[in-house]
Amino acid sequence: MIRVVLVDDQAMFRRGVSMIVRSQPDLQVVGEAGNGEEAIALVERERPDVVLMDVRMPVLDGVRATERILEAARRRGEPGPRVIVVTTFDLDADAAAAIRAGASGFVLKDADPDFLIAAIRTVHAGTAVVAASATRALLEHYEPRRSRPVPEEFESLTQRERDVFALAAKGLSNSEIARTEYVSEATVKTHISNVLAKLGLRDRVQLVVFAYENDLTDRA
Known part of the structure:
Protein backbone atom coordinates (compact mmCIF):
# COMPACT_ATOMS: atom_id res chain seq x y z
CA MET A 1 0.00 0.00 0.00
CA ALA A 131 10.70 13.24 -18.22
CA ALA A 132 14.15 14.78 -18.20
CA SER A 133 13.38 16.64 -21.43
CA ALA A 134 10.37 18.28 -19.81
CA THR A 135 12.42 19.29 -16.81
CA ARG A 136 15.03 20.78 -19.13
CA ALA A 137 12.29 22.84 -20.78
CA LEU A 138 11.27 24.07 -17.36
CA LEU A 139 14.79 25.09 -16.43
CA GLU A 140 15.54 26.64 -19.82
CA HIS A 141 12.72 29.08 -19.15
CA TYR A 142 15.00 30.67 -16.56
CA GLU A 143 18.59 31.78 -16.91
CA PRO A 144 20.93 29.09 -15.58
CA ARG A 145 23.98 29.99 -13.53
CA ARG A 146 26.97 30.36 -15.82
CA SER A 147 30.72 30.47 -15.47
CA ARG A 148 30.76 28.39 -12.30
CA PRO A 149 33.73 26.16 -11.48
CA VAL A 150 33.19 22.47 -12.11
CA PRO A 151 31.98 20.91 -8.83
CA GLU A 152 34.58 18.77 -7.11
CA GLU A 153 32.28 15.75 -7.03
CA PHE A 154 31.85 15.92 -10.82
CA GLU A 155 35.59 15.46 -11.21
CA SER A 156 35.24 12.03 -9.57
CA LEU A 157 33.22 10.68 -12.50
CA THR A 158 34.95 8.43 -14.99
CA GLN A 159 34.88 9.45 -18.65
CA ARG A 160 32.17 6.89 -19.45
CA GLU A 161 30.11 8.17 -16.51
CA ARG A 162 30.52 11.72 -17.82
CA ASP A 163 29.34 10.58 -21.24
CA VAL A 164 26.24 8.98 -19.72
CA PHE A 165 25.69 12.04 -17.50
CA ALA A 166 25.74 14.36 -20.52
CA LEU A 167 23.26 12.24 -22.46
CA ALA A 168 20.92 11.90 -19.48
CA ALA A 169 21.07 15.68 -18.95
CA LYS A 170 19.92 16.13 -22.55
CA GLY A 171 16.84 14.04 -21.86
CA LEU A 172 17.81 10.71 -23.43
CA SER A 173 16.24 7.58 -22.00
CA ASN A 174 18.28 4.57 -20.86
CA SER A 175 17.55 2.75 -24.12
CA GLU A 176 18.59 5.79 -26.18
CA ILE A 177 21.81 6.14 -24.19
CA ALA A 178 22.50 2.42 -24.65
CA ARG A 179 22.18 2.75 -28.41
CA THR A 180 24.36 5.87 -28.49
CA GLU A 181 27.08 4.35 -26.32
CA TYR A 182 26.82 0.82 -27.80
CA VAL A 183 26.26 -0.78 -24.40
CA SER A 184 23.38 -2.64 -22.76
CA GLU A 185 20.58 -0.91 -20.86
CA ALA A 186 21.74 -2.74 -17.74
CA THR A 187 25.17 -1.11 -18.13
CA VAL A 188 23.55 2.30 -18.56
CA LYS A 189 21.49 1.77 -15.38
CA THR A 190 24.68 0.91 -13.51
CA HIS A 191 26.40 4.05 -14.77
CA ILE A 192 23.38 6.20 -13.88
CA SER A 193 23.31 4.72 -10.37
CA ASN A 194 27.03 5.41 -9.94
CA VAL A 195 26.66 8.97 -11.19
CA LEU A 196 23.75 9.70 -8.84
CA ALA A 197 25.65 8.22 -5.90
CA LYS A 198 28.85 10.17 -6.60
CA LEU A 199 26.98 13.45 -7.10
CA GLY A 200 24.67 12.92 -4.13
CA LEU A 201 21.53 13.11 -6.28
CA ARG A 202 18.23 11.26 -5.82
CA ASP A 203 17.08 10.77 -9.41
CA ARG A 204 17.38 11.86 -13.04
CA VAL A 205 15.36 15.02 -12.44
CA GLN A 206 17.96 16.22 -9.95
CA LEU A 207 20.68 15.17 -12.39
CA VAL A 208 19.23 17.56 -14.99
CA VAL A 209 18.95 20.34 -12.40
CA PHE A 210 22.56 19.74 -11.32
CA ALA A 211 23.76 19.87 -14.93
CA TYR A 212 22.01 23.15 -15.69
CA GLU A 213 22.84 24.84 -12.40
CA ASN A 214 26.51 24.05 -12.87
CA ASP A 215 26.63 24.62 -16.65
CA LEU A 216 27.73 21.03 -17.25
CA THR A 217 25.52 20.10 -20.19
CA ASP A 218 28.41 20.50 -22.66
CA ARG A 219 31.34 19.56 -20.41
CA ALA A 220 31.29 15.77 -20.58
Whole structure:
Protein backbone atom coordinates (compact mmCIF):
# COMPACT_ATOMS: atom_id res chain seq x y z
CA MET A 1 0.00 0.00 0.00
CA ILE A 2 1.37 3.42 -0.99
CA ARG A 3 0.70 5.96 1.76
CA VAL A 4 -0.01 9.47 0.47
CA VAL A 5 -0.24 12.91 2.10
CA LEU A 6 -2.05 15.78 0.35
CA VAL A 7 -0.88 19.35 0.92
CA ASP A 8 -2.87 22.28 -0.52
CA ASP A 9 -4.52 25.36 0.96
CA GLN A 10 -7.72 24.76 -1.03
CA ALA A 11 -9.93 22.25 0.79
CA MET A 12 -12.04 21.57 -2.30
CA PHE A 13 -8.95 20.67 -4.32
CA ARG A 14 -7.74 18.35 -1.58
CA ARG A 15 -11.14 16.69 -1.42
CA GLY A 16 -11.16 16.04 -5.16
CA VAL A 17 -7.64 14.62 -5.19
CA SER A 18 -8.41 12.54 -2.11
CA MET A 19 -11.36 10.93 -3.87
CA ILE A 20 -9.17 10.09 -6.87
CA VAL A 21 -6.41 8.59 -4.74
CA ARG A 22 -8.76 6.64 -2.46
CA SER A 23 -10.40 5.03 -5.50
CA GLN A 24 -7.23 3.00 -6.09
CA PRO A 25 -6.75 -0.27 -4.22
CA ASP A 26 -3.01 0.25 -3.78
CA LEU A 27 -3.15 3.87 -2.59
CA GLN A 28 -4.11 5.27 0.80
CA VAL A 29 -4.51 8.91 1.90
CA VAL A 30 -3.07 9.09 5.41
CA GLY A 31 -3.53 12.83 5.97
CA GLU A 32 -4.14 16.30 4.57
CA ALA A 33 -2.55 19.67 5.33
CA GLY A 34 -3.45 23.23 4.38
CA ASN A 35 0.01 24.82 4.57
CA GLY A 36 3.68 23.96 4.75
CA GLU A 37 3.95 24.02 8.55
CA GLU A 38 1.04 21.61 8.90
CA ALA A 39 2.62 19.43 6.21
CA ILE A 40 5.92 19.14 8.09
CA ALA A 41 4.16 18.04 11.28
CA LEU A 42 1.90 15.64 9.38
CA VAL A 43 4.77 14.00 7.49
CA GLU A 44 6.75 13.66 10.71
CA ARG A 45 3.81 11.89 12.33
CA GLU A 46 2.59 9.69 9.47
CA ARG A 47 5.84 9.03 7.54
CA PRO A 48 4.09 8.75 4.14
CA ASP A 49 5.64 7.30 1.01
CA VAL A 50 4.54 10.15 -1.28
CA VAL A 51 3.60 13.80 -0.68
CA LEU A 52 1.54 15.82 -3.16
CA MET A 53 2.78 19.34 -2.38
CA ASP A 54 1.25 22.61 -3.56
CA VAL A 55 3.89 25.32 -3.98
CA ARG A 56 1.89 28.47 -3.17
CA MET A 57 0.44 28.33 0.34
CA PRO A 58 0.13 30.62 3.36
CA VAL A 59 2.30 30.33 6.49
CA LEU A 60 4.99 28.28 4.71
CA ASP A 61 5.21 27.61 0.97
CA GLY A 62 5.74 24.22 -0.64
CA VAL A 63 9.38 24.83 -1.57
CA ARG A 64 10.46 25.56 1.99
CA ALA A 65 8.29 22.75 3.32
CA THR A 66 9.89 20.30 0.89
CA GLU A 67 13.37 21.40 1.97
CA ARG A 68 12.57 20.96 5.66
CA ILE A 69 10.82 17.60 5.23
CA LEU A 70 13.69 16.08 3.26
CA GLU A 71 16.35 17.64 5.49
CA ALA A 72 14.67 16.11 8.54
CA ALA A 73 14.69 12.72 6.83
CA ARG A 74 18.39 13.08 5.97
CA ARG A 75 19.21 13.87 9.59
CA ARG A 76 17.50 10.62 10.57
CA GLY A 77 19.46 8.76 7.92
CA GLU A 78 16.29 8.00 5.95
CA PRO A 79 15.44 8.67 2.29
CA GLY A 80 12.25 10.51 3.21
CA PRO A 81 9.05 10.65 1.19
CA ARG A 82 8.93 11.27 -2.53
CA VAL A 83 7.55 14.76 -3.12
CA ILE A 84 5.45 15.59 -6.17
CA VAL A 85 5.00 19.32 -6.67
CA VAL A 86 1.52 20.34 -7.75
CA THR A 87 1.51 23.58 -9.72
CA THR A 88 -0.81 25.65 -11.89
CA PHE A 89 1.64 26.62 -14.63
CA ASP A 90 3.79 24.32 -16.79
CA LEU A 91 6.82 26.63 -16.72
CA ASP A 92 6.96 27.67 -13.09
CA ALA A 93 9.91 29.08 -11.14
CA ASP A 94 8.50 27.66 -7.92
CA ALA A 95 8.34 24.18 -9.43
CA ALA A 96 11.98 24.49 -10.49
CA ALA A 97 12.94 25.62 -6.98
CA ALA A 98 11.09 22.69 -5.44
CA ILE A 99 12.91 20.23 -7.71
CA ARG A 100 16.21 21.78 -6.61
CA ALA A 101 15.05 21.35 -3.02
CA GLY A 102 14.60 17.62 -3.59
CA ALA A 103 11.17 17.09 -5.13
CA SER A 104 10.98 14.20 -7.59
CA GLY A 105 9.08 16.17 -10.24
CA PHE A 106 5.88 18.06 -10.79
CA VAL A 107 2.36 17.68 -12.10
CA LEU A 108 -0.16 20.30 -13.15
CA LYS A 109 -3.30 20.90 -11.11
CA ASP A 110 -5.43 20.20 -14.17
CA ALA A 111 -3.63 16.94 -14.95
CA ASP A 112 -5.72 13.97 -15.98
CA PRO A 113 -6.59 11.81 -12.92
CA ASP A 114 -4.98 8.77 -14.56
CA PHE A 115 -1.72 10.72 -14.98
CA LEU A 116 -1.80 11.80 -11.33
CA ILE A 117 -2.25 8.21 -10.17
CA ALA A 118 0.52 7.04 -12.49
CA ALA A 119 2.77 9.82 -11.14
CA ILE A 120 2.28 8.65 -7.56
CA ARG A 121 3.12 5.08 -8.47
CA THR A 122 6.06 6.18 -10.58
CA VAL A 123 7.82 8.20 -7.88
CA HIS A 124 7.11 5.50 -5.31
CA ALA A 125 8.96 3.08 -7.59
CA GLY A 126 11.94 5.44 -7.58
CA THR A 127 11.58 7.11 -10.97
CA ALA A 128 11.09 10.81 -11.62
CA VAL A 129 7.59 11.99 -12.49
CA VAL A 130 8.69 14.38 -15.20
CA ALA A 131 10.70 13.24 -18.22
CA ALA A 132 14.15 14.78 -18.20
CA SER A 133 13.38 16.64 -21.43
CA ALA A 134 10.37 18.28 -19.81
CA THR A 135 12.42 19.29 -16.81
CA ARG A 136 15.03 20.78 -19.13
CA ALA A 137 12.29 22.84 -20.78
CA LEU A 138 11.27 24.07 -17.36
CA LEU A 139 14.79 25.09 -16.43
CA GLU A 140 15.54 26.64 -19.82
CA HIS A 141 12.72 29.08 -19.15
CA TYR A 142 15.00 30.67 -16.56
CA GLU A 143 18.59 31.78 -16.91
CA PRO A 144 20.93 29.09 -15.58
CA ARG A 145 23.98 29.99 -13.53
CA ARG A 146 26.97 30.36 -15.82
CA SER A 147 30.72 30.47 -15.47
CA ARG A 148 30.76 28.39 -12.30
CA PRO A 149 33.73 26.16 -11.48
CA VAL A 150 33.19 22.47 -12.11
CA PRO A 151 31.98 20.91 -8.83
CA GLU A 152 34.58 18.77 -7.11
CA GLU A 153 32.28 15.75 -7.03
CA PHE A 154 31.85 15.92 -10.82
CA GLU A 155 35.59 15.46 -11.21
CA SER A 156 35.24 12.03 -9.57
CA LEU A 157 33.22 10.68 -12.50
CA THR A 158 34.95 8.43 -14.99
CA GLN A 159 34.88 9.45 -18.65
CA ARG A 160 32.17 6.89 -19.45
CA GLU A 161 30.11 8.17 -16.51
CA ARG A 162 30.52 11.72 -17.82
CA ASP A 163 29.34 10.58 -21.24
CA VAL A 164 26.24 8.98 -19.72
CA PHE A 165 25.69 12.04 -17.50
CA ALA A 166 25.74 14.36 -20.52
CA LEU A 167 23.26 12.24 -22.46
CA ALA A 168 20.92 11.90 -19.48
CA ALA A 169 21.07 15.68 -18.95
CA LYS A 170 19.92 16.13 -22.55
CA GLY A 171 16.84 14.04 -21.86
CA LEU A 172 17.81 10.71 -23.43
CA SER A 173 16.24 7.58 -22.00
CA ASN A 174 18.28 4.57 -20.86
CA SER A 175 17.55 2.75 -24.12
CA GLU A 176 18.59 5.79 -26.18
CA ILE A 177 21.81 6.14 -24.19
CA ALA A 178 22.50 2.42 -24.65
CA ARG A 179 22.18 2.75 -28.41
CA THR A 180 24.36 5.87 -28.49
CA GLU A 181 27.08 4.35 -26.32
CA TYR A 182 26.82 0.82 -27.80
CA VAL A 183 26.26 -0.78 -24.40
CA SER A 184 23.38 -2.64 -22.76
CA GLU A 185 20.58 -0.91 -20.86
CA ALA A 186 21.74 -2.74 -17.74
CA THR A 187 25.17 -1.11 -18.13
CA VAL A 188 23.55 2.30 -18.56
CA LYS A 189 21.49 1.77 -15.38
CA THR A 190 24.68 0.91 -13.51
CA HIS A 191 26.40 4.05 -14.77
CA ILE A 192 23.38 6.20 -13.88
CA SER A 193 23.31 4.72 -10.37
CA ASN A 194 27.03 5.41 -9.94
CA VAL A 195 26.66 8.97 -11.19
CA LEU A 196 23.75 9.70 -8.84
CA ALA A 197 25.65 8.22 -5.90
CA LYS A 198 28.85 10.17 -6.60
CA LEU A 199 26.98 13.45 -7.10
CA GLY A 200 24.67 12.92 -4.13
CA LEU A 201 21.53 13.11 -6.28
CA ARG A 202 18.23 11.26 -5.82
CA ASP A 203 17.08 10.77 -9.41
CA ARG A 204 17.38 11.86 -13.04
CA VAL A 205 15.36 15.02 -12.44
CA GLN A 206 17.96 16.22 -9.95
CA LEU A 207 20.68 15.17 -12.39
CA VAL A 208 19.23 17.56 -14.99
CA VAL A 209 18.95 20.34 -12.40
CA PHE A 210 22.56 19.74 -11.32
CA ALA A 211 23.76 19.87 -14.93
CA TYR A 212 22.01 23.15 -15.69
CA GLU A 213 22.84 24.84 -12.40
CA ASN A 214 26.51 24.05 -12.87
CA ASP A 215 26.63 24.62 -16.65
CA LEU A 216 27.73 21.03 -17.25
CA THR A 217 25.52 20.10 -20.19
CA ASP A 218 28.41 20.50 -22.66
CA ARG A 219 31.34 19.56 -20.41
CA ALA A 220 31.29 15.77 -20.58
